[in-house]
Amino acid sequence: MSTEILRAPLDPAGLPHEAALAGAPPRVTGHGAGGPAPKRIVVGYGFWVFLLSDVIMFSSFFAAYAVLFKNTAGGPSARELYDLHNTALETALLLTSTLTCGLASIAVGQRNLKWTQIALACTGVLGVAFLTLEVREFASFVARGAGPSRSAFLSSFFTLVGCHGVHVTAGVLWLGTMMAQFYAKGFRTDIRHRFLCFTLFWHALDIIWVAIFSLVYLVGTLPPELLP
Secondary structure, three states, X not given: OOXXXXXXXXXXXXXXXXXXXXXXXXXXXXXXXXXXXXXXXXXXXXXXXXXXXXXXHHHHHHHHHHHHOOOOOOOOOHHHHOOHHHHHHHHHHHHHHHHHHHHHHHHHHOOOHHHHHHHHHHHHHHHHHHXXXXXXXXXXXXXOOOOOOOOHHHHHHHHHHHHHHHHHHHHHHHHHHHHHHXXXXXOOHHHHHHHHHHHHHHHHHXXXXXXXXXXXXXXXXXOHHHOO
C-alpha cells in the first residue's frame, strides 16, 4: 500500500477518500455534511423554540390564575364580572380568523395574490374586532372598580388575558407586514417561509384562547358549589 493511501483521510467505512488521494479536499459525508444548516432550518427551529417558550410562559400564568382565583380581597368575583355573551363573541371572531388564515395558506400555495390578500385582510379585521371587544371588557372592569390592582385574582386575570391580547396585537401587525411583502415582492421562498411562521403563531394564539375561554371564563362562571 502506498504512502499516499496510508496518509489519506478515512471515510466512515474506513476507506480512504478518492478526493484525498487525488490531492483535493476530502468530501464530507454522514450527518451534518456540508457545514452549517440552511437559514430556513435555523429560523424554523428558532421559531419553534420561541413558540414553546410562549407555551411555558402562558402555563405559568394559568397556574398563577388557578392559585389566585379565589383571592378577591372582598372585591368582585369572576362570576360577578364575566360576561359569557361577550366572551363567546370574542371566541367566534378568533376561531373564524383561524379559518381565514387557513384559506390564506391555501391561496399562498396556489400563488394567488388576490385571494391571499383578501383572506389575510379578513383575518386582520377579525383580529382587530377581537381586540376591540377585549379592550371594551377591560375598560368595563376598570370602570366598575375591578382594575388589576384591586385583588390578586384580578391581577392574575389581567396578566393572563392581557398578555394574550398583546400577542394578538403583535400578530395583527405582523399580518400587515406580510400583506405588504406579498404585494411588493410576490411569493418568494423566503417570504413564504415567514408566512408559515406567522400562521404557526396565529394558530397557537387561537389554541391558547380556547384554553382561556374554557379554564378562565367558563370555570369562572360556574356556581360556587361546583368549583374546586
